[in-house]
Amino acid sequence: MFETYLRRDSLFAEKGALSDEFRPQALLHREREQKMLANVLLPALRGDKPSNLFIYGKTGTGKTIGTRFVCSEMESFAREKRLPLKVVYVNAQLKKVADTEYRLISTLASHFGVTLPATGLPTGKIYKAFSSALDTQKSLVLIVIDEIDNVVRKCGNELLYNLMRINSELKSSRVSIIGITNDLNLLKQVDSRVRSSLSEEELVFAPYDATQLSDILEARSSVAFQPGVIDQSVIPKCAAYAAREHGDARRALNLLRMAGEVAERSGAPRIDATHVDMAVEKLDTETAVEFVKNQPLQSKAVLYTIIALKETHPDFTTGDIYTKYKAVCPLFGQKCLTQRRVSDLINELASTGILSADVVSKGRYGRSKTIDLLVNNQTLVKISATLRAEVVAAY
Ligand SMILES: Nc1ncnc2c1ncn2[C@@H]1O[C@H](COP(=O)(O)OP(=O)(O)O)[C@@H](O)[C@H]1O
Ligand SMILES: [Mg+2]
CATH class of the missing domain: 1.10.10.10 (Winged helix-like DNA-binding domain superfamily/Winged helix DNA-binding domain)
Incomplete structure (x- = not known):
C-alpha cells in the first residue's frame, strides 16, 4: 500500500497554495478596496496621522489579505524612501495574543522590542512601557488589529478606549488603529466613545461573485496542482458553490483542496465534478459539526x-x-x-x-x-x- 502510494504521482504540486497562510503574488478584484485603504493611509507617508479605520465584511472576503497587502507595500515604499513608518499586525483571535488586556498590550510592546513579564505588572505600568516603546520609534505607527471583535469580547471597551487615546501620551510618534472584523454588528456593541474614534473611516469588503471566485481559484490552482489534472468543470463548480453560500474565497479554496484530496484518495488521475460533489458533502458536514460545537x-x-x-x-x-x-x-x-x-x-x-x-x-x-x-x-x-x-x- 505504501509502495503504490509513493509510486503514484500526486495531483498536487504545492498544496499550501490553497491554504490561508499562502501569500499570493497578486490580489484580484479588490481594486476599489485597495485604493480606498491606500487613500486613507497615505498621509502617513508625509508623517501625518491617518484616520483610524474600521474594516468589516463577511468571512473570506479578503479583508486580512487585502489589508496586509496594502500595508506591506506601503511599508516597503517607506523603507525605500527612508520615511519613518512602521506597521504592526496582530490577530486578536489568537489566545496568546489577546486573551487579556495585559497580553494584548504586551504583545504590541513586543513588536517594538520591549519584553514585558508574562504577568504581574499593574495595568498602568504596561501601558506606560508600551507608550514609551512607541515614542522611541519616532515614527508613524499603523497598528492593525485583525478579528478585533475578540478584543471587545474578552477585554471590554476599556482597552480600545485606552488605545485610541494613546496619542495624547506620545511626543515623537503617532499611532493609527486599523480594526478588522467579520462581525457586522460590532460597532453597535461598543461604547460610543470607542465607536466614533475607531470608525473615523469605514471600509466594507463585499462578498465575491462566482466569476471573481473563479478567477481567484484559477490563479491559485496553477500553483497548487500539477498541470492538466483539473477538469474544466471543477473550478466553476467550486466557485458557484462558494458564491451561493456567501461569496467566501476561503470556502472556495477549501472546497478545491478537498476535491483534490478526495480524487487523490480514490486514486483518480484527474479531478472532476463528482469529486467536487463529494467534497461539498464533506465540507457541509464539517460546517454543521463546527456549528453545533459552538x-x-x-x-x-x-x-x-x-x-x-x-x-x-x-x-x-x-x-x-x-x-x-x-x-x-x-x-x-x-x-x-x-x-x-x-x-x-x-x-x-x-x-x-x-x-x-x-x-x-x-x-x-x-x-x-x-x-x-x-x-x-x-x-x-x-x-x-x-x-x-x-x-x-x-x-
Ligand atoms: N482577492 C483575492 N485574491 C487572491 N486571494 C484571495 C483574495 N481574497 C481572498 N483570497 C484568499 O482567500 C482566503 C480568505 O481571505 P482572507 O483575506 O483571509 O479573508 P477574510 O480576512 O475577509 O476572512 C485567503 O486564503 C486569501 O488568500
Ligand atoms: Mg481575516
Missing part, C-alpha cells in the same frame, strides 16, 4: 434531546421533548429551563437551518410542532458523536 450548552441539550427522540420515538410531541429534555439537561451539567424557553431554543435552532419546526394542527388535540432534522445521515452521526462527547466531558 452552540451554548442549553441548545446542545435541546438538540441532543431531539436527536435521541428521533431515534426512539419518531412521532414525539412537544410535551415529549420537554420531558426528555429534563432528563438530558443534567447530563450537560445544566439547570432545566422552562418549557417556554426550550421552545424558544427550538425556534432558534430552526432559524439556523439545522432543523425545521413547523406548527401543525392536530384537530381536537390542539396544535403541536413537527420537528425534522435537516442534515443528512452522515452529518447526523457526526453531530451525535460530538454531543455525546460533550456529555462525557461534563462528568
Whole structure:
C-alpha cells in the first residue's frame, strides 16, 4: 500500500497554495478596496496621522489579505524612501495574543522590542512601557488589529478606549488603529466613545461573485496542482458553490483542496465534478459539526434531546421533548429551563437551518410542532458523536 502510494504521482504540486497562510503574488478584484485603504493611509507617508479605520465584511472576503497587502507595500515604499513608518499586525483571535488586556498590550510592546513579564505588572505600568516603546520609534505607527471583535469580547471597551487615546501620551510618534472584523454588528456593541474614534473611516469588503471566485481559484490552482489534472468543470463548480453560500474565497479554496484530496484518495488521475460533489458533502458536514460545537450548552441539550427522540420515538410531541429534555439537561451539567424557553431554543435552532419546526394542527388535540432534522445521515452521526462527547466531558 505504501509502495503504490509513493509510486503514484500526486495531483498536487504545492498544496499550501490553497491554504490561508499562502501569500499570493497578486490580489484580484479588490481594486476599489485597495485604493480606498491606500487613500486613507497615505498621509502617513508625509508623517501625518491617518484616520483610524474600521474594516468589516463577511468571512473570506479578503479583508486580512487585502489589508496586509496594502500595508506591506506601503511599508516597503517607506523603507525605500527612508520615511519613518512602521506597521504592526496582530490577530486578536489568537489566545496568546489577546486573551487579556495585559497580553494584548504586551504583545504590541513586543513588536517594538520591549519584553514585558508574562504577568504581574499593574495595568498602568504596561501601558506606560508600551507608550514609551512607541515614542522611541519616532515614527508613524499603523497598528492593525485583525478579528478585533475578540478584543471587545474578552477585554471590554476599556482597552480600545485606552488605545485610541494613546496619542495624547506620545511626543515623537503617532499611532493609527486599523480594526478588522467579520462581525457586522460590532460597532453597535461598543461604547460610543470607542465607536466614533475607531470608525473615523469605514471600509466594507463585499462578498465575491462566482466569476471573481473563479478567477481567484484559477490563479491559485496553477500553483497548487500539477498541470492538466483539473477538469474544466471543477473550478466553476467550486466557485458557484462558494458564491451561493456567501461569496467566501476561503470556502472556495477549501472546497478545491478537498476535491483534490478526495480524487487523490480514490486514486483518480484527474479531478472532476463528482469529486467536487463529494467534497461539498464533506465540507457541509464539517460546517454543521463546527456549528453545533459552538452552540451554548442549553441548545446542545435541546438538540441532543431531539436527536435521541428521533431515534426512539419518531412521532414525539412537544410535551415529549420537554420531558426528555429534563432528563438530558443534567447530563450537560445544566439547570432545566422552562418549557417556554426550550421552545424558544427550538425556534432558534430552526432559524439556523439545522432543523425545521413547523406548527401543525392536530384537530381536537390542539396544535403541536413537527420537528425534522435537516442534515443528512452522515452529518447526523457526526453531530451525535460530538454531543455525546460533550456529555462525557461534563462528568
Ligand atoms: N482577492 C483575492 N485574491 C487572491 N486571494 C484571495 C483574495 N481574497 C481572498 N483570497 C484568499 O482567500 C482566503 C480568505 O481571505 P482572507 O483575506 O483571509 O479573508 P477574510 O480576512 O475577509 O476572512 C485567503 O486564503 C486569501 O488568500
Ligand atoms: Mg481575516
